[in-house]
Amino acid sequence: MMPESPPLVLEIAMKALPFVAGMMLAGAAVADTPVLAVYAPDYFASDWGPGPGIEAAFEAQCGCDLQYKTGELLPRLLLEGANTEADVAIGFNSDITKKARESGLFAPHGLDTSPLTLPIDWADDTFLPFNYSHTAFIYDNTKVETAPTSFDDLLNAPDDLRLVIQDPRSSISGLALVLWVQNVYGDKAEEAWSKLAPKIVTVTKGWSESYGMFTDGEADMVLSYTTSPAYHIIAEEDLTKSAAIFEDGHYFMVELAAKLKTTDQSDLADQFMGFILSNEFQSMIPTSNWSFPAALAESEWPEGFQSLPTPEKVLFYSEDEAAALRDEAIEAWRRALSQ
Structure with missing residues (x-):
């Protein structure tokens, strides 16, 4: 025959019952x-x-x-x-x-x-x-006095302009850029990249590395989006960052x-x-x-x-067009930058 529980043990057990029941109910509710x-x-x-x-x-x-x-x-x-x-x-x-x-x-x-x-x-x-946004080059308007208003302007800018971009093989913004260049220049895309190459300080794996270099002053311009200046305007009350708006249009993302x-x-x-x-x-x-x-x-x-300026012309490839042009656009970029 089992011995009776001591009175103190029974009292503790009785007091614990509501807590245990509550925990069980809470667990059931979570489940x-x-x-x-x-x-x-x-x-x-x-x-x-x-x-x-x-x-x-x-x-x-x-x-x-x-x-x-x-x-x-x-x-x-x-x-x-x-x-x-x-x-x-x-x-x-x-x-x-x-x-x-x-x-x-x-x-x-x-x-x-x-x-x-x-x-x-x-x-x-x-x-x-x-x-959504549009792919764009962001610049510090206190350092770049005359921003390019077209891709040709950018290609013909002095070679001491320091530009950072992202790798199209690892970055969606980098891929958007090569498709943008492909849209504007077609079969002359590689030639366009050859002109732009001397201005490119580095190619980063992703957007954050590039943008960090730009905000740290290591580049004059960075590949980003037309909406990027909004962060500086709203979060930092900084009006020194602007998007260069190109008359030949911007690639839609x-x-x-x-x-x-x-x-x-x-x-x-x-x-x-x-x-x-x-x-x-x-x-x-x-x-x-x-x-x-x-x-x-x-x-x-x-x-x-x-208050952000937006492009009048929007460039866009359907998913079928983008898929068909992707490899060609990346290869034109790779060949030009490897020379």
């Missing part, structure tokens, strides 16, 4: 909270990126747990295939959507895209834009999101895709991703964005 797995580039989910604000705003209305999985977006998805844990992927750009689409991993978003305010027509039923076919949270994924077009989501984009929102009227942009 019942649906999780939305969103694959995104590192920058998106960083403390300074748009991810944290979007996560908080969406969770406030969905009753779910939005979890970012960061890293190289498309390579990871292609590696995981149908076994991916992703419900939604965000951070694609239009120069790689052909490869993404051909994977068969993505489902139609089923949304009305009439709220989009892009400078080009967009009718894609799979990849949904969330922001759009970032995109898509729903995975294999998601086990289909309704939640649809809810998030719809949230992308909401004013709440879009109003966070300018001052967290420093880009133009894809579905917000210009009158609702922050003041620092409304």
Whole structure:
């Protein structure tokens, strides 16, 4: 026969029951909270990126747990295939959507895209834009007295102009640049690169390295985006950074999101895709991703964005055109810079 428990032990056990029950209920509530797995580039989910604000705003209305999985977006998805844990992927750009689409991993978003305010027509039923900008060269207007107003002006600038760009084999902005040059110069692209080469101080793997060199004063101009000066204007109250606007046009860059076919949270994924077009989501984009929102009227942009000069001519390749020209454009760049 088991001995009776001492009175003190019983008293402690009775007092602990409500706490234990509460912990069990809390654990059950967490277990019942649906999780939305969103694959995104590192920058998106960083403390300074748009991810944290979007996560908080969406969770406030969905009753779910939005979890970012960061890293190289498309390579990871292609590696995981149908076994991916992703419900939604965000951070694609239009120069790689052909490869993404051909994977068969993505489902139609089923949304009305009439709220989009892009400078080009967009009718894609799979990849949904969330922001955009134009590739541009940013300069310090206290050091560069006469900014180029065309690509020819840049090519013919003195060779002591110090320029930093990104590698098109590892950077989406670098790839946009070679496609931009290809669009402007066609079969004379390699000749254009040969003229530009003496001005290029270095080619970095990614955008952040280049832009850091520029802000540290190691270069006069840097390959970036027409929206880059907005950061300096709004966050730093610095009016010394400007985008050189070219009369021959600027290459259009759009970032995109898509729903995975294999998601086990289909309704939640649809809810998030719809949230992308909401004013709440879009109003966070300018001052967290420093880009133009894809579905917000210009009158609702922050003041620092409304004052930015924008190109009159927008250059853009469809995903089929970009895929067909990619290798040729990169090779023209490589040959010219290796001479």
